[in-house]
Amino acid sequence: MTGNEINRAALNPTSSAVVEACAGSGKTWLLVSRIVRLLLAGAAPSEILAITFTRKAAQEMAARLRDWLRLLALAPDEEVRHFLRERAVPEHEIESLLPRARSLFELFLSAQPGITINTFHGWFLQLLSRAPLESGVGGDWGLLDQTSALLEEAWQLFAEELQSEPGSEAAQALDFLFTEHGLHNTRSLLLDFVAKRAEWWAYTQGAEDEATFAAEALRRDLAVEPERDVLAELFADSGLILDLQSILGLLEINTDTDKGFAVGLARVLSLFPPDHVGCQKLRALHHVEQHTAQCASLIGALRGLNLEDIFSAIFAVFFTLKGDPRKRKASKDQAKRLTAEGEARLLELHGRLCERLAAVRDALAALAAYRFNRAGLRCGAGLLAAYQRLKEERRAVDFTDVEWRVHQLLNRSDHAEYMQYKLDCRYRHILLDEFQDTNPLQWQIMRSWLDASTGAGSAPTVFLVGDPKQAIYRFRRADARLFGIAADFLEQGYGAARLHQNVSRRSAPPVLEAVNRLFAQEGEFTGFELHQAHHADIPGRVEVLPLAQDDTDDSAEAQPSVLVLRDPLTEPVEEEEDQRVEREARQLAEKIGGMVGRWQIATENGGSRPTEFRDILLLKRSRTRLEIYERALRAARIPYVSSRQGGLLDTLECADLTALLTFLITPFADLCLAQALRSPLFGCGDDDLMALAREPDGSWWARLHAVAGREQSSPALLRALSLLQGWLALTDTLPVHDLLDRIYFEGDLLPRYDAAVPEAMRGAVQANLHAFMEQALNMDSGRYPSLPKFINELHQLRRAPAQEAPDEGIVGDVGNAVRILTIHGSKGLESPIVWLLDAHASPRNERGYRAVLDWPPESPRPQHFFLYAGKRERAAQWQPVFDAEAQLERREDLNLLYVAMTRARQALIVSGSESARKFEESWHGKLLRAVQVDSSTHEPQTDKVHVGCQKLRALHHIEQHPAQCASLIDVLPLARVASAIPTGKRTSQRQTEAQRHGIRLHALLEWIAPPAPVLDRAWLQDRLEVDDAEFDALWQDALHLTQAPHLQRFFDPAHYLNAWKEVPYRTAAGESRRLDRLVEFEDSVWILDFKVAERAEEGNLAASSAPYLGVMREYRVAMEGVFAPKVVRAVLVFGNGLVFEVD
Structure with a gap:
């Protein structure tokens, strides 16, 4: 079906419809358009019920409806006609509907009751408030957030x-x-x-x-059978013992490994009473000690024996540690050792005993599971x-109570028919948004109402829209399978049209091409249909960067490393995985620096503009190790906004306010007073706090009185004393919100925080300060406004789970800053450029100590409900339940990837770091396969894989395709040099002090050298984590190099055309390299490689340079292919300023 045909069927106000719409296809537009068509067709506002899943979505839906109806009331006739045509109003009806369209805005505003646009829980609360008192579910109940x-x-x-x-x-x-x-x-x-x-x-x-x-x-x-003793029954079986004795004799003359097993098995059998069948044969074991090493684990398990230990020891003879039967098969050598008859007997006994022991193992697991x-x-x-x-x-x-009470009210109570009748009388048109996020109880509530309506002959129209591909909320009890169940129900019982909308109005063709390639070949991603781009001419790109590896330092590799012991009290263990993530984070910061101002973003009017920080959205599966990426962005001076779930009270500004309020109720809380004084609210400096600390006696509040009363007192301390005295007097008389309002106003709090934080953070800080004020109103609905109670509630919220603690404030305008979100948090959002971080990470492992349930979507109740501790209590009968759960989790993991990819309008970048996970199973591996281009069609591959304009597959020919694809290509400072890639592997040895000095000097040179030099000494010292004396030495060494007369031309922009720092590339053999500094002049290009950890002498300069000549010549040859016909020269720069040019 074409887009117009889909709109005609979906927006027909007289029939029901089910629309499965892909990401970016305009589901909200379709749903609100359906409401407009219903109103145009004569439906009363009170007859319309629209349900979505978040308050924000409901508010956006209502706002869009209000704006559209205002447009219909005030816009010129031709614009209104165009509006109606877009919403599939038949051409012959448009003129007659114009007066009705003009009146809808007034009807919408004056309707009593009006249109119901709400969440499921919000609507359920309305139902409970209108339930009969006799039902016992209504009444004055408070809702627990x-x-x-x-x-x-x-x-x-x-x-x-x-x-x-x-x-x-x-x-x-x-x-x-x-x-x-x-x-x-x-x-x-x-x-x-x-x-x-x-x-x-x-x-x-x-x-x-x-x-x-x-x-x-x-x-x-x-x-x-709870009272059954499975092990006692097992070992009472003389047949088992005879089988074990028989196989023991065969193991004793087989391989060395089997002889080791035989030793352990013989010791087990020797523990049985002498009158046990055949046990006397075990007394004459003459070579027990010969194979002790192979069966030490078995023998150790038999000390302090009980039946469980004996079973475990026997089980280990026949099963691997993973619980699989040990593999045995016939062979010529084995037949020689055992004879053909003995070999057949061994294989037969092994199979029979494995089957018997596995059955006992399963019985024990089932019994343990039952007892647990x-x-x-x-x-x-x-x-x-x-x-x-x-x-x-x-x-x-709570919200679960609300759902359950409504479920009982409409399904099983004596008032069910009455409530269903009331719903039928009120609502004639039902619209359900994001239906893939529905849980079984919610569907059963809707189903009971719809069944009753059909039976009474008063069925409403139902419009259901959603996308099972975006179902990512199983942890909130959502079940995407309900979408298909509901669609079948509406198609069969309501004659609903089933429609598929696979045209995206968001993403560029290259992004959708990657989506199609990836998910069309995923067997778990059932029901996928190829997507099409509504705007086929928008340029775009997909890049899959190589996995970040450990760093390596060339100078450290060239010199023998000295092992230095770590002080465990002051130096944490460096995790290799975190080092790889740090490498990915630095790659992120470097590439963003090359994107902003250089990439071109398509605009709605067909033009383009340079990329800004606000155009970039960073997505991550979870918040784990998110601080590593944030730290890299801060180091690169890249503004960002990262909203954390439940993180409001952890922000510095809210911690300052909490400390201030704590002091106001406990004036002896010296630490809280010190934190408040140091905050931007009072702006007291270190000298002010040291003056208070030097006072001999009393609390800090008393010391503040003493110090502020002196003639030479700091103005900041005087101001703080005056304000705090006034607020202390009001603490017991004003509600918390009013007191905070006074603090905000009298303390000039918002402007002071504005002045104290970087411009990129101001929006977030302001939002958090307003959210803290709002928290004072929300807490207990203002009924218990005492300050001590408020502080106590804040402490409880800090200990609460992240999903219940107050979130950071919503920033209305994030300013020109990169946004960082989890994929779940990005649902419904979009951005010109999306970067998917940590794409090689594994989904969470199977969690123990939880309730497991199996609720088929068509069933009125769960089929299974049990508690699961771990694999030890995992009954074999549960395996189908766990298999089904694992399948759903794999599908949701793919859904999560789909949601992440479809947030991108023009560009999708994917990165990750190496881990033990299989490459093909990760998102990174799947995406790489999806966008891989046959390298035989163009020159040697770069460090990343692209999908986009066919003309641009070979990035080495960028300059041949200028204007038409400029927005795709203007990516790098040097188009022919690849972006940051991993280079080498980190060594495990500890560096000497001289090496550490050299590494820090190397980093300092990178930061202070143009382009984009960083000259903030305080920031640099903090980044290097050194004391004043060491930083001064590093600073002087760096200046000695950058300002040396013979080196100044390489660092002064007035002397060169272009310069780049830390330039990576990949060799023809696939190995990674990085140039410390690359400088381009009119007639030549120079490669500078810093060996600042070494101080060569004039007399041995050639000898000091010899270990590096090979790699330097390789650098030069590589760059000659890039900068031809210019001459490329390479030099080594040592720590004392000496330079050696490679011939």
Whole structure:
């Protein structure tokens, strides 16, 4: 279907429709357009219900509808006609609908009740508020936004109850969990159980004792008999012992490895009573000690024996550490040792014993799983009951309670038909946005209403839109499979048209080409259809950079390294993985520096403009090690905004305010006062604080009185004393918000923080300060506004999980700054340039100590609900559940990659760092395969892989394709030199002091040398992490080199055409190299390689240079191919300024 045909079917106000729309296709535009068409068709605003999944999305939807209706009311007729044509209004109806279109804005504003545009939870709260009192689910209930503090209180209450009844089943169960699994794991298990309480309620619905019901269902599924002693039965079987004795005799005369197994097995068998069948044969073991090494683990397991140890020792003879049967097969040599009959007997016994032991292993795992679940389910139900009691006592509900109450109200209560009738009378048109994020309870609520409407002959129209490819919220209980279930239901019961919109209005063709190549070949990514670009002429590019490796320093490799011991108290262990991430982070900063101002961004009017920092969006799977990338951006002076979930109270500005408020209620809190004085609010310097510290006695508040009262006192201290005295007097009389308002105004707080932070950070800091003020209003709805309570709540929020702690403020205009987000946080956003970081990272490993459930989307309740500790208690009967869960997780991992790629409008860059993960399985490997270009069609490959204009495949010919693709190509300071790539591997030895000095001097030269020199001494010293004396020595050494008369031409921009620092390239053999400095003059190009850790002498200059001549000649040959016909010269620069030119 064409786009117009899809719009006609989707926007038809008289019929239902299901639209599966790809990323960037305009789902919100389609949904709001449908609302406009409904209003044009005569629907009353009160009859329309639009549901989405976030408050922000609902607000944006309402704002767009309001703007469109205003346009219809005020725009010229021709513009209104064009608007209606875009929304598939039949041409013959446009003129007659103009008066109606003009009146919609007034109708929208004056309608009582109006259009309902809300989230599922917001709408559910409305339903509960209108439920009959007799139902027991309505009434005056407060909504809990944060539950962690109440859960902690419930844990304490649960523990106290069990202490008072130590003999109860729950107390014994908790004691079992503590003993076998520890406190931390037990808490994690039970809190996860409570988090899945809606599924638990659905699973145990109607049961009198939920824990007993679930445990009994699990016992039947696992086919276990709790009182059965599996091991005693096993070892009571004389046939098993005879088989073991038989195979023992064969192992004793087989390979050396088998002889070792035989020793261990013989010792096990010798432990059985003498009257056990055949045991007397084991007494005459004459070579037990000959193969002790091979079976030490077996023998060790038999000390302090019990049946479990004996079984483990026997099991190890027949199974590998991974639990797989040891492989045995026939061979000529084995037949010679055992005879053909003996070999056949060995293979037959091995297979039979493996089968028997595996069955026992599975039975033991099932029994352990049952005992763990029996205890865990009992304790989980008890903790949940305590949590629910606390909420009832406080007349409070959380979001899960809201969902469950509405589910019961519309499905199983005596008032279900009444509520369904009320819904039918109110709403005639239902619009559901982002339906792939729906959970089973939400769908069942909608399904019960729709079934009832169909049965009563009053079915509404339903418009459902979503994209299963963007389903990334399984951790919030969403199930993307419901999209297909709901689509089938609406198609069969409501005659809904099923539509697929695969035209993206966001991404450029090269980005979509990469998307198509990658996901079309992914077997797990079922249902994918090729995407098309609405704007086919927008230029774009995809780059897959090589994985970052460990750094290496040429000078360190050329010299013998000295092993230096690490002081564990002052020097942390350097993790190789973090070093690789740091390398990727430096690569990021370097490339962004080359992109801004040089890449061209297409504009809406068909023109282009230079790239700004604000055009770049950095995406990462999670926030793990995000600070490494942020540190690299700060070092490169690149402005960025990084909003952290739950990170408001961790920001410096909010920590300053918290310290100030803490001082106001505890004036003896010296550290809090010192932090407040040093903050931009008061601006006291180090000298001011030292003056207070030198005072002999009293608290710092008393010292501030004493110091500020002197004639020579600092104005900053005088101002601080005056303000603090005024605020202290108001602490007990004003609500927190009013006190903060006074502090903000009288302290001139916002302008002072503006002046104290870099321009790129001002928006974020201002937003955080406003968010802190808002927090004072939000906390307990302002009902308990005392300052001590507010401070206590802040401390609790700091300890709360990230998803419950207050987020950093939303920056309205981030300014010209790079944005850093997680992929989940970027949902619904877009950017001209998207950089996917850490693309070689592995998804999280399988987590233990959690509740596992299997809820088929078409089922009214979960099929399985059990607790999982780890592989030791993993019953074989659960394997299909875990396989299905793993498949869903793999699909969601691909969905996450799809979401990341489709945020990009013009350019997608992908990077990562090396790890132990298989290359092909990572996002980086998948993307590289998707965009790989046949290297035989052009010159030797560069360090990255591109997809884009066919003319531009060979980047060595950039200058041949100028204007039409300039926005794709103007990338690098030197177009023919590749961007940053990994070079070498870091050595594990510790450097000498001289080497460390040389490495720091090398870094200082890189920073202070043009282009883009950094001359802020304080920043440089902080970056180098050295004291004043060492920095002064480094600074003088650097100036000695850059200002030396014979070297000045290489550092003074007045003397050269172009200069580049740390220029990487790849050799024809695929090896990575990096040039310290590359300088281009009118007639020549010079390569400078710094050996600043060495101080050569005039007499031995050639000898000192000899180790580096080979690589320097290689550098020169490589650059001659780039800068021909200019002469390329190469020189070594030593730490004392001596220069040696390579011939």
